[in-house]
Amino acid sequence: MAEFHSETGLRHNGRIAMIAGGSLARDAELARLATLAGCTPLMMDQLQAADFLLVDFCSKTEGNALNFTEINHYLATHNSIALIWSTLESVEEIYATLPLGQYHILVNAHDVEAMPILAGAFERSGMDRLQETDHEVDFESLHRISDELAEFARTLARMAQLEKIANVADKPLSFRPPPLGGFQSFPVSDSVPHNAPAAVLLREIIKQRRLRESFFPPDLFADPAWDILLDLKAAEQEGQHVSVSSLCIAAAVPPTTALRWITAMTQSGMLERRQDPTDARRVFIGLSAETSAKLDDCFVALGARSAPIV
Numbered sequence: 001m002a003e004f005h006s007e008t009g010l011r012h013n014g015r016i017a018m019i020a021g022g023s024l025a026r027d028a029e030l031a032r033l034a035t036l037a038g039c040t041p042l043m044m045d046q047l048q049a050a051d052f053l054l055v056d057f058c059s060k061t062e063g064n065a066l067n068f069t070e071i072n073h074y075l076a077t078h079n080s081i082a083l084i085w086s087t088l089e090s091v092e093e094i095y096a097t098l099p100l101g102q103y104h105i106l107v108n109a110h111d112v113e114a115m116p117i118l119a120g121a122f123e124r125s126g127m128d129r130l131q132e133t134d135h136e137v138d139f140e141s142l143h144r145i146s147d148e149l150a151e152f153a154r155t156l157a158r159m160a161q162l163e164k165i166a167n168v169a170d171k172p173l174s175f176r177p178p179p180l181g182g183f184q185s186f187p188v189s190d191s192v193p194h195n196a197p198a199a200v201l202l203r204e205i206i207k208q209r210r211l212r213e214s215f216f217p218p219d220l221f222a223d224p225a226w227d228i229l230l231d232l233k234a235a236e237q238e239g240q241h242v243s244v245s246s247l248c249i250a251a252a253v254p255p256t257t258a259l260r261w262i263t264a265m266t267q268s269g270m271l272e273r274r275q276d277p278t279d280a281r282r283v284f285i286g287l288s289a290e291t292s293a294k295l296d297d298c299f300v301a302l303g304a305r306s307a308p309i310v
Contacts, residue, residue, distance in 0.1 A: 015039045017118060018050035018080070020066045022057070030054045033111050037118035049078040052118060056085040058108075068097050075102045083114050088245050088255050093281040095244045095259075107248075107255035199237035206230050210252065224251040224261045232271070232287045233295050241274070241284040 017034035019041055021027040031041035034054065042048055044066070053074055055066055066074070075082060075098070082103040086094060094105055106113055209230075212221055231250035235242045242250075244262065251258035262285060265271045270291045276282040287295070 015052065015118070015120065016048070016050040017041050017052040017054055018044060018046075018048070018074075020044050020053065020055045022055075026056050029111070030056065033114065034118055037115045038120070039118050050080055053080050053082040054114075055082060057090050058085045058087055068093065071098060075099055081117075083117060085109065088248065091245050091248065091255070091259070092243060092283075096275075096281050096283045105256065105259055107259070109254075109256055113256070199234045202230055202234035202237065206234065206250075213252075218252065222253050224253045224258055225265065227251050227253075228258075228261060228265065228271075229287070229291070229295060232285065233292065236287055236292060241276075242286065243282060243284060247285050 015038070017030075017039040019027050019030045019034070021030045027043065031043075034041040034052070039052065042050060053066075053071065055071060071082060074080060080102070082098065083106065084094060084098075084103055085106050088107055091105060091107060094103070104114075104117055206227070209221070209227065228247060228251050231247060232242055244259070245255075247262055248255040248258040251261060253261075262271065266273060266285070269288055272286050272288050274284045274286055276284060
């Protein structure tokens, strides 16, 4: 039976969180976070299997944070889930080298965003609709999950009397469902279909979409899926490769949210992961052939050649 935690009113969920904060002070902060979320925290020197591995690459000051090889070994050995605090610059290597489906990336995120994951607000098995390999991904559930986890995080934060809770109210959480395995090769031909919108038109559409943010709050028009598709289509027309971090910026939402959408769209088959042939620490993201063709047809049907769509 779960043990009641008097400080937060939560019941311990029986889960164990292994801490690798990068400094003694950060270790203590992450241990408290795990406790607040109902997990039992352990330090890495205790060498025990854990459900979660908490790693902070943002505060690596004393040299005791794990490296990627150690993280890979730990996750493979214990089938754990890693929660990784990261900067946007580190996303490339994380996304390219760690085992897919076994980590959540929190990019410049407030700690409270990790609490729903640690507290078990959802299970891996409960995300089957985002993990199917038949391309039937329920994108509507991405919005619902964000709303539910945000409310859960706000409740936990009120219990724990954490500060700056507004960050959670304004930004979706960083859930990252497991993507399809493997990488796609680069397209053999760079020929542009006759009905494809020109790259200059696509860049103008993107520019107009960003212009709205000069007059209205960016969150009012947040549409990461469309921004991702537009940027990748323009890059395809220009013969450019798009990195994960670059696509996060193009999505015009917080990086943790962008990563969630990139992964879900890859899971659905709309996007493809392509290994950088010159750097194993980086992958590129591109449109699938089917998605690219559908975008061409969409722009033709909407008359995009003469009327840019913002």
